[in-house]
Amino acid sequence: MKKLLTLLFIVYSVLSFSQDRKEIGNTFIKTLLIDKNTEKAHSYFDSSVAGLIPVEQLKSITEQLQEQLGGLKNILEVNHEGNTYYYYSEFEKTKLDVQLTFSDSNKLMGFFLIPHKTFEKPDEKTTLKIKSDAIELNGTLLIPPSNDKKRLVVFVHGSGANDRDETIGENKPFKDIAEYLLANGIASYRYDKRTYTYPEAFNEKSTVEEETINDAVNAADYFKNNADFKGYQIIILGHSQGAYLMPEIAKKAQVSKYIFMAGNARPLQDLLVEQYEYLHAMDPAKVSAQAVQEVKKQVAFLNSSQFNLNSPASELPLGQSAAYWQYLKNYNQLNEVKKIKAPMFFAQGGKDYQVTEKDFNLWKNELKNNKAAVFKLYPSLSHLFIVGSGKPSPKDYETKGKVDEQFLKDLTQFIL
Missing domain, CATH: 3.10.450.590 (Nuclear Transport Factor 2; Chain: A,)
Structure with a gap:
């Protein structure tokens, strides 16, 4: 991706x-x-x-x-x-x-x-480091100065080495959401992903547990066990990969509510092939037919009986290790999501080519009898939940925008 x-x-x-x-x-x-x-x-x-x-x-x-x-x-x-x-x-x-x-x-x-990270002078009042296993998460804690609704949202990033704002180009979707929640009496904590701050800590034995899951759980546990936040409802919001892994996070964190923003319900390797084919059809000069065939070959090998923990990363999608892919092959998010008893909010943009309505409908069908699961489709929004125009493409990320207000209103309503 x-x-x-x-x-x-x-x-x-x-x-x-x-x-x-x-x-x-x-x-x-x-x-x-x-x-x-x-x-x-x-x-x-x-x-x-x-x-x-x-x-x-x-x-x-x-x-x-x-x-x-x-x-x-x-x-x-x-x-x-x-x-x-x-x-x-x-x-x-x-x-x-x-x-x-x-x-x-x-x-x-x-x-x-x-993507470019802009630097602003840190406000010591909002800076919070949280111990997570052998590292410290560097994050921003926002607490409403008045009208505190006693809700705190922990943000979990998408794929890649994301900062706390989930900065992509000039867009900062996590910052947009956190500041809107703050204005509506809702606290939040967002942190730099460990692969952003400590890339050397991620190795060939690492999986999404080390990349994403453990830090999300440890951040949530910090607030659950902190006397200063007694009486708060803790809520976890995951975007893209963060939403994809939410059922596993929920198994370990057990908080009040869960928010799924554009999470894939299908295996990651299936999405990769679909994305490469889509981008090739859009611009063969940028994504060649050879690149499409290469990723198909890698996915076929991953899904074959020949794949094992000794398989070289060079033969696997995204150049990730065999350990990384073995974990994901054993992970079934649709089975795991049925075990969540807390309220869930699923949001999906209609102009998202990375995670599509196919995934949204799979989640929806799996939870059709769960009255605590809310589903909202936003036809005009991109993968970043920013209004898009024309055919969805990577250029959506280069165009500066703000997270859509209607989505923010629906999100706030669910949280409250």
Whole structure:
């Protein structure tokens, strides 16, 4: 879904530790993306992982970036949060952040291409870190200064390395929703996804439990067990992947209500094939017939008896590990959702090509006898619940907009 933007390399700098981190990052980016000196760039890899990404593979990845993004023209600004630096970069076809994560000894540990993250001065009154397993979630807690309805919503992201606002281009759907809820007396907590803040913590043994489920459960438990929030109803809102995994989250978190925004009811690999075919039909120059055949081949292998935990990630969809896919193959969200006893709200945009009405209707049919399940279809809304125009496409994410007010009203009504 965001394969290009979530390519992760584990690398380190061979430069002097006395060098400024900002300059180390600048030099690495220049070497890889401007000079295109693949062999020199490959020398930045730690010896323990260099063999996993041969020079030729690194060269292939760089060529793919060149084809899809165009050449790197300029680094517009550099920001950082702790050990993670964001190089806001202008390519010929788009603008993205090159995200680099450093170790304490100034070695580069992570390399992502992600949608641009805007930096605002943090308000200490709203900043809240929550311990989740071995990491800390960096998040924003909003509590109504008056008219507090004693409801608190925990946000769970879609796929990819998302920040707390679920920033995509100039759109920030989670921030839009949280601020609307605040104005209506509803508290919320949204946090940076662990693959955004700690990309190095995600490895070939990691599954969606480490990526999404555990952090959502730990955040909900924090508020359930905190005396300051005694008497609050805790509600979990999941978007896309967050909604897809909601039945598993609900099994462990057990809160008052659950919100499903554009969650897929079908297996993820089935959606991938559908998405590739859709995008190819829309623009064969951007998604080639070869790319469609490749993802079909990977999905066929995943669904075959040949797939096992030793299968290489290179032969699997999205380049994810066998452990990651094995978990999802064993997961049946339609079976699990029937076990939820609390009220549920299912929302779906009609102009969403990533998760479609097929999924919405599957949820609806599975829960047709559940009077506590509410279903709302919004014909004009995109995957981000922003009004779209024309045929749904990736350009929807590039167009700045706000989360639809009618959806926000319905969401607030359900919460209250």
